[in-house]
Structures are given as C-alpha cells and as structure tokens.
Amino acid sequence: MEKILQVKDLELSFNTYGGEVKAIRGVNFDLYKGETLAIVGESGSGKSVTTKSIMRLLPEESAEFKSGEILFGGRDLTKLSDKEMQKIRGKDISMIFQDPMTSLNPTMPVGRQITEPILKHQNINKDEAKKLAIDLLRLVGMPKPELRMKQYPHQFSGGQRQRIVIAIALACNPQILIADEPTTALDVTIQAQILELMKDLQKKIDTSIIFITHDLGVVANVADRVAVMYGGKIVEIGTVDEIFYNPQHPYTWGLLSSMPSMDAEDAKLYAIPGTPPDLLNPPKGDAFALRSEYAMKIDMEQSPPFFKVSDTHMAATWLLHPEAPAVEPPEMVIERMKKFPGSRYYEGSAN
Amino acid sequence: MARYIGKRLIYMFITLALIATFTFFLMKILPGSPIASADKLSPEQRAVVEARYGLDQPLPVQYFDYMFGLLRGDLGISINQFKGANVTDVILSRMGPSAQIGFQGMLLGTVLGILFGMVAALRQNTWVDYGSTIVAIIGISIPSFVFASMLQYWFGLKWDLFPVALWKDGFMSSVLPSIALAMFPLATAARFIRTEMIEVLGSDYITLAKAKGASGSEIAFKHAFRNALIPLITVLGPMAVSILTGSLVVEQIFAIPGIGEQFVKSIMVNDFSIIMGTTIFFSVFLIVVILIVDILYGVIDPRIRLSGGKN
Numbered sequence: 001m002e003k004i005l006q007v008k009d010l011e012l013s014f015n016t017y018g019g020e021v022k023a024i025r026g027v028n029f030d031l032y033k034g035e036t037l038a039i040v041g042e043s044g045s046g047k048s049v050t051t052k053s054i055m056r057l058l059p060e061e062s063a064e065f066k067s068g069e070i071l072f073g074g075r076d077l078t079k080l081s082d083k084e085m086q087k088i089r090g091k092d093i094s095m096i097f098q099d100p101m102t103s104l105n106p107t108m109p110v111g112r113q114i115t116e117p118i119l120k121h122q123n124i125n126k127d128e129a130k131k132l133a134i135d136l137l138r139l140v141g142m143p144k145p146e147l148r149m150k151q152y153p154h155q156f157s158g159g160q161r162q163r164i165v166i167a168i169a170l171a172c173n174p175q176i177l178i179a180d181e182p183t184t185a186l187d188v189t190i191q192a193q194i195l196e197l198m199k200d201l202q203k204k205i206d207t208s209i210i211f212i213t214h215d216l217g218v219v220a221n222v223a224d225r226v227a228v229m230y231g232g233k234i235v236e237i238g239t240v241d242e243i244f245y246n247p248q249h250p251y252t253w254g255l256l257s258s259m260p261s262m263d264a265e266d267a268k269l270y271a272i273p274g275t276p277p278d279l280l281n282p283p284k285g286d287a288f289a290l291r292s293e294y295a296m297k298i299d300m301e302q303s304p305p306f307f308k309v310s311d312t313h314m315a316a317t318w319l320l321h322p323e324a325p326a327v328e329p330p331e332m333v334i335e336r337m338k339k340f341p342g343s344r345y346y347e348g349s350a351n
Numbered sequence: 352m353a354r355y356i357g358k359r360l361i362y363m364f365i366t367l368a369l370i371a372t373f374t375f376f377l378m379k380i381l382p383g384s385p386i387a388s389a390d391k392l393s394p395e396q397r398a399v400v401e402a403r404y405g406l407d408q409p410l411p412v413q414y415f416d417y418m419f420g421l422l423r424g425d426l427g428i429s430i431n432q433f434k435g436a437n438v439t440d441v442i443l444s445r446m447g448p449s450a451q452i453g454f455q456g457m458l459l460g461t462v463l464g465i466l467f468g469m470v471a472a473l474r475q476n477t478w479v480d481y482g483s484t485i486v487a488i489i490g491i492s493i494p495s496f497v498f499a500s501m502l503q504y505w506f507g508l509k510w511d512l513f514p515v516a517l518w519k520d521g522f523m524s525s526v527l528p529s530i531a532l533a534m535f536p537l538a539t540a541a542r543f544i545r546t547e548m549i550e551v552l553g554s555d556y557i558t559l560a561k562a563k564g565a566s567g568s569e570i571a572f573k574h575a576f577r578n579a580l581i582p583l584i585t586v587l588g589p590m591a592v593s594i595l596t597g598s599l600v601v602e603q604i605f606a607i608p609g610i611g612e613q614f615v616k617s618i619m620v621n622d623f624s625i626i627m628g629t630t631i632f633f634s635v636f637l638i639v640v641i642l643i644v645d646i647l648y649g650v651i652d653p654r655i656r657l658s659g660g661k662n
Contacts, residue, residue, distance in 0.1 A: 055562060057558055057561055057562060082567075083566075086564045086565070086566055087564065088564070089561065089562055089563065089564040090562060090563035090564035090565075091564060094562060094563070095559075095562040097555055097558065097559060097562075099555060102554060102555040102556065103555040103556055103558075103559045104556055104559070105556040105559075105560070105574050105578070106556070106578065106652070106653070106654060107577045107578050107581075107651065107652060107653060108573075108574070108577075116560075116563055116565070116573075117563040117564060120563065120564050120565070121564060152653040152654065154653070154654045165559070168559070168563065169562075
C-alpha cells in the first residue's frame with residue numbers, strides 16, 4: 001500500500017514559563033492511502049498535538065520541533081515556510097475540529113465559509129465556487145442547500161454545523177483529513193450520523209483519515225488501524241482487530257478494561273489508577289510504569305523499544321522482551337484474546 | 352425592523368418628555384433670576400420684563416406652556432444671553448463648529464484607536480504593543496483640558512503649526528480641538544480592540560480559518576476584525592457622551608463658537624430657555640446615537656439581528 005504521510009521520530013516541545021514541556025517524545029507512524037488511522041489516548045497524551053503539528057497549527061511562539069520529520073509528498077512539513085504551508089492547509093490536508101458550536105465564524109454566512117478554501121486553492125470564479133459549495137452541502141446531507149448558503153452559523157444545529165465543517169474540510173478533496181474528536185461534542189444519535197457520513201464520504205473521495213478520539217467505541221466503528229498514545233509516545237500500533245483482540249501493552253489493557261461492555265458481569269467500571277505523567281519532567285523509563293501493576297524494574301530505568309508482534313502490530317513494552325516473565329493480562333483482555341487467532345489464549349472459532 | 356424602530360421612537364419621545372420635565376423643575380428650584388441686574392429694576396419694571404417672558408405665570412402654566420411649545424418645536428426665546436433670539440436659531444447657528452470638531456474627533460479617535468488596537472493585538476508583547484498601551488493610558492488618564500492646553504502650547508505657540516484658538520481659519524482652526532477630543536475615543540477603542548482581537552484570535556474559528564489555508568492578513572481582516580468590533584459598538588454611546596462633555600471644555604479653551612461654549616455661558620448667566628433648549632438638544636443627540644448603536648449591532652453581528660425580518 002502507498003504511504004501518503006510518514007511521521008518519523010517526531011519530537012516537539014512547548015516552551016512555557018515553567019520550562020520545556022515535552023509534548024511529543026519520538027512519535028513514528030505511517031498513514032496509508034485511503035485508510036483510517038485512529039489515534040487514541042487520554043487527555044494530555046499528545047494525540048491532538050501530534051496532528052496539529054502535522055498541520056502546523058500550534059502557536060509558533062511556544063511550540064518547537066526538536067527533531068524528526070513529517071514527510072508528505074516528498075517534502076518535510078516541519079521545514080516548510082508559512083506560505084508553503086498555507087498552500088497545503090485546506091487543500092491537501094484539512095481538519096475537522098471538536099466543537100462545531102465554536103469552529104464556525106459567527107459573523108460570516110456559511111456559504112462564504114465554504115467557498116473560502118475553494119477560491120483560495122482552486123482556480124475558479126465565485127459563481128462556480130458557489131455551485132461547488134452547494135454541491136458540498138448536499139453531499140454532507142444538508143437539506144435546501146441553496147437557501148442555507150446565506151445563513152449564519154447560529155441558525156444551524158450542532159450536528160448541522162459539524163456537517164458544514166466537514167463540507168469545508170472536503171471542499172478541495174484533500175488527500176488527508178484530520179478529524180480531532182469530531183463527534184465528542186455531539187449527542188449520541190448525531191454522533192452515529194456524523195460517523196456514517198464520514199465513512200461514506202471517505203469512500204466517495206478516497207481520502208485518508210487520521211481520527212483522534214478517546215472513545216474506543218468510535219474507534220471500533222471507523223478505524224482500519226489504531227495507534228495508542230501515552231505520555232507523548234505511541235505505545236502500541238496495529239490493525240483495529242489486533243489492538244482490540246490481541247493487545248500487548250498494559251496501557252492498552254487498561255483502556256480496553258475501562259470500556260463499558262454489554263456483557264460485563266460486575267456493574268463497576270474499571271478505571272486506570274493514577275494520573276498521566278507530567279511532561280515537564282517526563283519519566284525516564286516507561287511513562288506508564290508508575291500506574292501499571294505489570295511494571296518491572298527495567299520499566300523505571302529504560303524506555304522500552306518497539307517489539308514486533310506481527311507485520312502490522314508493534315508495542316513498546318518490556319513485557320514482550322524474550323527474557324521477560326510471562327504475565328497474565330486482566331480477565332477481560334484474556335476473554336478478548338480468546339477470539340483472536342494467533343494470540344496465546346486463542347480457543348479456536350467460537351462455534 | 353420598522354416596527355422595532357417605531358417602538359424605539361415612542362420610548363425616545365417618553366424619555367425626552369421626562370428629561371424636559373426634570374430639567375424644567377430643576378431650573379425653577381435654582382436660585383437666581385435670568386433677568387440681568389434684577390436688583391436695580393423697580394418692581395414695576397420687573398413685572399413688565401417677567402410678563403414679557405411669561406415668568407409671571409404660575410409654575411404649572413409655565414410648564415405646560417413650555418411643553419406644548421416643545422411639541423410644536425418651539426424652544427422659546429433667549430432671555431438675556433442672545434436677547435430675544437429664537438433658541439432654535441441660536442442652537443442651529445452654533446451647531447456647525449461643534450458638529451465639525453465632534454465628528455472629526457470621533458472619526459480620528461475611533462479609526463486610529465482601532466488601528467492601534469489591531470496592531471497591538473497582532474504584535475502582542477512587542478514594543479508596538481507596549482507603545483500603543485502607553486498611548487491608551489495617556490489618552491484615558493489625561494483630562495481633555497490638560498491635553499488641550501498642551502496642544503495649544505506645543506503646536507500653537509512653540510511650533511506655530513495651527514492657530515492657538517478662535518474659529519477663524521476654517522479647517523486649520525478645527526485641527527487642535529479635534530485632536531483634543533479624539534484622545535478619549537482613541538484610547539478606549541485601542542484598549543477594546545486589542546483585548547477583543549486577542550481573544551478572537553484564540554478562538555476555534557480562527558484555527559479553522561488557518562486550517563483552510565488563510566493567510567495572516569486574511570485571518571486578521573476577514574475573520575477576526577468584524578468579531579472584534581462587536582464590543583466596541585457598546586462603548587460608542589459612552590464615547591459620544593465623552594465627545595459632548597469634552598466639547599463643553601474644549602470649546603471653551605479654544606474659544607470655538609459652538610454649542611458647548613454657548614451652553615456653559617448660558618448656565619453662568621442663568622438663561623433659562625437656552626439651558627433648557629441645549630439640554631433637550633443634547634438629549635435628542637444622545638438618544639439618537641444609542642438607537643444607531645443598537646441598529647449597528649444587528650448589522651455587524653447577525654446573531655442579534657433584530658427580528659421582524661425573517662431568515
């Protein structure tokens with residue numbers, strides 16, 4: 001498969017009054033054409049910062065690339081000038097934000113907000129851009145698009161506004177669409193509609209999607225591959241089945257265990273103990289070690305490298321080291337692994 | 352919209368009637384007489400003069416006379432300052448210079464203020480920002496009469512660029528008073544726009560605009576500016592007041608034959624009908640400004656566009 005975006009050893013820090021906050025500490029991943037890569041992790045894990053750094057949307061006075069590169073179309077995005085970046089934003093890479101209530105300009109008719117990137121990046125006149133915008137509104141399922149072009153954001157509901165934001169993002173048929181928790185601010189029924197719409201549109205325009213979320217239910221619904229982030233690093237990456245049914249990293253175990261399940265017997269929901277690490281002084285070893293009951297001595301000393309589980313599946317945990325003692329994952333994870341061919345708990349097909 | 356304005360006009364009418372009533376009775380409570388050298392007149396002479404201006408009537412009669420006159424647009428006649436001249440004519444003849452320096456001051460102040468505020472917000476925490484802050488602090492803290500005297504000293508006396516005072520050289524005479532009047536609106540606008548621009552520039556829709564590929568200037572002018580303007584409109588009303596009260600002082604200092612100067616003098620000589628007339632004139636002005644501000648809100652911010660028109 002064709003790699004459309006490569007993030008290599010990316011390190012990024014924020015310079016604050018308190019000191020240097022190491023928000024991204026060596027992130028590696030590839031994005032393939034037409035796939036949906038979900039990045040999951042709790043607040044502060046660096047998932048939003050990673051994608052915002054791809055778009056270079058972080059405040060330039062405080063955010064600083066320390067090392068690594070972001071390769072897109074043969075160019076390193078970390079090195080481009082503002083002007084060059086402006087040509088890529090909204091055209092080749094575009095973004096959908098979390099809160100549709102605040103991400104549209106309240107004093108500009110939505111029609112103009114949609115035509116803006118079209119006029120900016122495509123060589124067409126205003127009338128053609130308007131027609132295109134109406135088509136886009138129709139594409140995202142907005143009834144009476146001609147009438148609604150002249151209206152202002154406050155005249156739309158939250159779900160409709162997110163549809164408009166999606167229309168803006170898709171205006172120039174981007175190669176990469178970054179969706180930063182696009183359904184978090186919406187209520188559940190609207191969430192499902194927006195997810196369906198995104199899947200539908202992805203097929204139509206053949207774009208790759210980076211989908212940031214902390215909702216594993218959403219991940220299972222949309223993603224082809226999943227990257228789990230913790231403390232500014234990716235700790236596990238694999239296909240959606242590998243992450244859900246053969247997870248290797250204790251943090252992934254924790255995440256999966258804290259997911260509400262229909263057939264869970266005990267009513268109490270699991271929560272990972274402790275708080276995320278302070279990235280002003282990141283821990284020396286495995287960032288998750290202090291919260292993990294599976295932590296070993298080496299986890300406190302050295303940060304684990306990636307161990308290959310399969311061709312598509314890697315996890316950064318010392319538990320995968322040949323000399324590590326075998327440990328039992330949590331009950332719930334074992335239940336999941338039983339269904340996965342290739343895992344050590346596989347019991348054959350269910351029937 | 353038409354219905355809204357109609358309703359507002361009725362309220363304006365009521366407000367004006369109340370203001371006229373209050374001013375009328377306040378004037379009557381004040382000691383002193385508008386008749387110059389009243390002590391030297393014999394009681395008979397005095398009665399003649401009072402009868403001429405209707406001052407011999409009982410208070411309620413005077414009040415209703417005045418109010419009905421007001422309804423017909425008749426502000427009465429000047430008692431001593433302009434000796435029998437029609438008050439409306441006096442105000443109209445004095446309006447020109449006041450309107451000119453008021454308008455120039457307001458325009459200069461808001462335009463420069465917006466500019467300073469924008470630049471300060473876009474170059475936050477640089478010397479440009481600090482410079483504009485200092486100008487704003489000076490503009491708010493130095494009273495206009497101090498500033499006016501400084502302008503007269505430096506630009507009028509020392510460098511001889513503009514006339515020190517008097518209304519003789521047309522536009523040149525209006526420059527210094529306009530600058531003196533502009534300081535407060537300038538400072539206020541600069542502070543408001545700076546604060547608001549910084550907040551707007553941090554909002555989600557600005558990030559989205561950036562994500563669309565908009566350039567820095569497109570973001571500042573197409574997306575941020577209009578949103579940053581909204582709170583400024585709120586202070587336009589108070590600014591207009593500052594221009595009015597400012598002009599009372601500034602017109603005195605620069606000896607400009609405007610309404611402010613005439614108003615101050617009429618108070619000193621107790622010219623009842625001129626004081627009343629000017630108060631009502633100022634009130635009308637302010638009420639109209641407030642109405643315009645309310646309509647402007649809707650023009651700039653679609654969220655508070657007045658209903659009546661659908662959409």
